[in-house]
Amino acid sequence: MEIAKVRGYALSSPINPVQSREFHGGVRRLLKRDIVLVVIETKDGEQGFAPGGASSSAMREYFEDESQMLFSDLVNEEIAPALEGTSIQEVEDAHDIIDNTDLPERVCHEAASAVDVALYDLKGKRTGTPIYELLSDRFDTEPTTSLPMYASAGMYMPPEGYEEQARILDELGFFGYKYRPGIGPEKDRHTIDILNEVTEDIEIMLDAHTWWKMGNHSYGSSTISDLVEYAGSTGAYWIEEPVEPDDHDGYRELSELGASLAGGESKESPQDLIELAQTGAVDFLQGDVRHHRGFTGCSTIIEFCQGKNIEFVPHNFGTWLGLVANAHLVSAAPEVNLLEYPVFENDPALESSKDPGMYPFELAFDIIEEDLEVSNGHIEVPDGPGLGVTVDLDIVEDYPATEGPWTEFHYKDE
Ligand SMILES: [Mg+2]
Numbered sequence: 061m062e063i064a065k066v067r068g069y070a071l072s073s074p075i076n077p078v079q080s081r082e083f084h085g086g087v088r089r090l091l092k093r094d095i096v097l098v099v100i101e102t103k104d105g106e107q108g109f110a111p112g113g114a115s116s117s118a119m120r121e122y123f124e125d126e127s128q129m130l131f132s133d134l135v136n137e138e139i140a141p142a143l144e145g146t147s148i149q150e151v152e153d154a155h156d157i158i159d160n161t162d163l164p165e166r167v168c169h170e171a172a173s174a175v176d177v178a179l180y181d182l183k184g185k186r187t188g189t190p191i192y193e194l195l196s197d198r199f200d201t202e203p204t205t206s207l208p209m210y211a212s213a214g215m216y217m218p219p220e221g222y223e224e225q226a227r228i229l230d231e232l233g234f235f236g237y238k239y240r241p242g243i244g245p246e247k248d249r250h251t252i253d254i255l256n257e258v259t260e261d262i263e264i265m266l267d268a269h270t271w272w273k274m275g276n277h278s279y280g281s282s283t284i285s286d287l288v289e290y291a292g293s294t295g296a297y298w299i300e301e302p303v304e305p306d307d308h309d310g311y312r313e314l315s316e317l318g319a320s321l322a323g324g325e326s327k328e329s330p331q332d333l334i335e336l337a338q339t340g341a342v343d344f345l346q347g348d349v350r351h352h353r354g355f356t357g358c359s360t361i362i363e364f365c366q367g368k369n370i371e372f373v374p375h376n377f378g379t380w381l382g383l384v385a386n387a388h389l390v391s392a393a394p395e396v397n398l399l400e401y402p403v404f405e406n407d408p409a410l411e412s413s414k415d416p417g418m419y420p421f422e423l424a425f426d427i428i429e430e431d432l433e434v435s436n437g438h439i440e441v442p443d444g445p446g447l448g449v450t451v452d453l454d455i456v457e458d459y460p461a462t463e464g465p466w467t468e469f470h471y472k473d474e
Contacts, residue, residue: 061102061103061104061106061147061148061179061182061183061186062102062103062104062145062146062147062148063100063101063102063103063143063144063145063146063147063148063154064101064102064103064105064144064145065099065100065101065140065144066098066099066100066101066135066136066139066140066143066144066175067098067099067101067135067136067140068096068097068098068099068112068131068132068133068134068135068136068139068174069096069097069098069099069132069456070094070095070096070131070132070133070461071094071095071096071097071423071455071456071459071460071461072092072093072094072095072423072459072460072461072462072466073092073093073094073095073420073421073422073423073424073459074091074092074462075090075091075092075093075419075420075421076420078090078091079419081215081216081217082216082243083216083242083243083270083274084242084243084244084245084247084274084277084279085242085274085275085276085277085278085469085471085472086274086275086277086469086470086471086472087469087470088215088216088467088468088469088470089467089468089470090419090466090467091464091465091466091467091468092462092466093378093421093423093424093466094461094466095111095112095378095379095423095427096111096112096131096132096135096174097109097110097111097112097381097427097451097455097456098110098111098112098135098174098175098177098178099178099451100143100175100178100179100182102182106182106185106186107182108177108178108179108180108181108182108183108185108446109177109178109181109381109447109451110173110174110175110176110177110178110181110350110354110381110385111174111177111350111378111379111381111382111385112131112132112135112170112174112350131170132461134163134167134171135171135174138161138163138171139158139161139171139175142157142158142160142161143157143158143175148179151176151179151180151183151354151355151356152356154172154175154176154179155172155175155176155353155356158171158172158175159172165328165329166328166329169328169329169351169352169353169357170351172353172354172356172357173349173350173351173352173353173354173357174350174354175354176349176353176354176355176356176357177349177350177354177355177385177447180194180354180355180388180446180447181446181447182446183446184445184446184447184448185445185446186445187445188445189445189446190388190441190442190443190444190445190446190448191355191385191388191392191446191447191448192205192387192388192389192391192392192441193392194392195355195359195388195389195391195392195393196391196392198359198392199359199362199392199393199394201392201393201394203391203392203441204390204391204397205391205440205441205443206438206439206440206441207387207390207391207397207398207399207438207439207441208235208397208398208399208437208438209234209235209398209399209400209401209434209437209438209439210234210235210236210237210238210263210265210398210399210400210401211229211232211234211236211237211238211401211403211416211437212238212267212376212377212400212401212402212403213225213229213237213238213239213402213403213416213417213418214226214237214238214239214240214418215239215240215270215418216240216242216243216270217239217243218243218247219243219247219250219251219254220254222239222251222254222255223251223254223255223258224414224416225237225239225403225416226239226255226258226259226262226264227258227259228412228413228414228416229262229403229416230259230260230261230262231412232410232412232416232436232437233435233436233437233438234262234401234437235262235263235398235437236262236263236264236265236297236398237255237259237262237263237264237265238264238265238266238267238300238400239251239255239264239265239266239267240266240267240268240269240270241266241268241270241271241287242268242270242271242273242274245279245283245286245287248287249287249290252264252266252290252291252294252296253294256294256295263297264295264296264297265296265297265298265299265300265322266291266296266298266299266300266302267300267301268284268287268288268299268300268301268302269300269301269326271283271284271287271302272284272302272303272304273469274471275469275471275472276471276472276473277471277472281310284302284303284314285313285314285317287302288302288314288317288319288321289317289318289319291319292317292318292319292320293318293319296319296320297320298319298320298321298322298343298344299314299319299320299321299322300321300322300323300344300346301322301323301325301326302314302321305323305324305326305327305336308335308336308339308341311323311336311339311341311342312339312340312341314341315339315340315341315342320343320344321341321342321343321344322342322343322344322345322346322373323336323342323344323345323346324336324337324342324345324346324347324375325346325347325348325351325375327347327352329352329353329357330347330352330353330357330358330360330361333345333347333352333361334360334361334364337361337364337365337368337370342370343369343370343371344370344371344372344373345361345365345370345371345372345373346372346373346374346375347361347362347372347374347375348374348375348376348382348386349374349382349385349386349389350376350378350382350385350386351375355385355388355389358372358374358389358393359389359393362389362393362394362395362396365395366394366395367395371395371396371397371398372393372395372396373396373398373399373400374386374389374390374396374399374400375400376399376400376401376402377400377402378402378424379421379423379424379425379427380424380425380427380428380432380449381427381428381447381449381451383399383401383402383432383439384428384432384441384442384447384448384449385447386399386400387399387439387441387442388441388447388448391441399439401434401439402418402424403416403417403418404417404418404419404420404421404424404425405417405418405419405420405421406420406422406425407425408425408431409431409432409433409434410434423455423459426452426454426455426458426459427451427452427455428449428450428451428452429449429450429451429452430442430449430450
């Protein structure tokens with residue numbers, strides 16, 4: 061296909077009023093969520109869409125605080141000139157073009173991710189095929205179109221806050237409830253106990269990146285070991301990123317404690333994820349089509365995991381467009397079954413007496429015209445051509461980008 065136009069749109073979804081969350085090391089303020097939408101148009105006027113990159117960790121050094129807006133500039137100023145006017149036979153050809161630019165490697169990975177997803181969307185639309193079918197051809201699998209999901213919510217709440225969310229999400233039939241601890245070692249331990257008491261079927265996952273992101277108040281290694289061991293002993297399904305992403309020795313030591321560990325979202329490339337897997341210390345590997353070179357890159361990681369004692373469960377935290385993209389991957393990929401479902405306020409797909417959402421993120425839903433079908437904790441993967449959803453371009457007007465970081469950490473004593 062001949063690529064005529066590549067565009068990135070930075071958009072902001074305000075959190076009004078601004079929220080403050082207390083954690084062990086201080087207060088975190090939540091101001092907005094930023095996203096980038098990437099659109100690729102062919103010479104024939106067809107459009108492919110993708111959620112655009114800038115994972116906070118991968119882009120931090122390159123872009124510092126304002127990653128999302130600068131990522132859209134980068135798409136428009138560096139990636140667009142490289143791709144426009146080229147003729148792409150295979151999606152991989154676009155990866156080569158991006159890798160041949162002068163951009164730093166980590167930026168190439170982020171750009172290749174968005175371009176890969178948008179080209180798959182185009183390829184599906186051209187052939188009238190959902191992406192999961194294109195991927196099933198590659199993997200030689202039968203797609204599964206109703207996928208179990210775990211709910212990703214809780215962040216810095218009093219233990220009763222986590223408790224309430226877990227109860228609601230349990231009732232809604234989700235496979236698991238993932239929360240972010242970090243309210244102090246004793247309270248974190250208490251939260252583990254409470255969640256075990258009040259939940260029935262739902263698995264519990266801890267996303268523990270908070271433990272080492274609290275400035276001077278970050279937990280020491282013995283506190284982390286104790287908490288990991290305790291969570292494991294109470295049956296936690298996994299403990300995610302309990303140490304810094306590149307601390308492979310730390311992962312190895314913790315893996316001796318009997319708890320299941322997860323990680324990978326902060327890695328820059330598919331190869332980096334594979335190297336984490338090769339430590340043998342993680343049970344769950346969390347690549348993401350939005351950050352790890354799209355379907356192409358994640359397929360490589362999944363093929364590495366095949367037949368080994370490690371399960372690929374995509375990291376997925378953002379809008380419904382990203383959710384749908386990762387859903388197509390899970391649908392087709394071998395030995396991959398579970399999808400992460402971020403829970404935001406006023407989710408039109410969830411019906412419950414109380415709102416289990418983390419905070420408002422209206423753009424997460426408004427980005428596509430359709431409502432997604434979620435019932436009993438399962439999502440029906442859209443079966444139309446490409447991603448199978450219609451991006452609502454009104455969002456470009458409705459959610460103008462605003463300056464500044466989306467979140468701020470105010471640490472005690474610093
Ligand atoms: Mg995480």
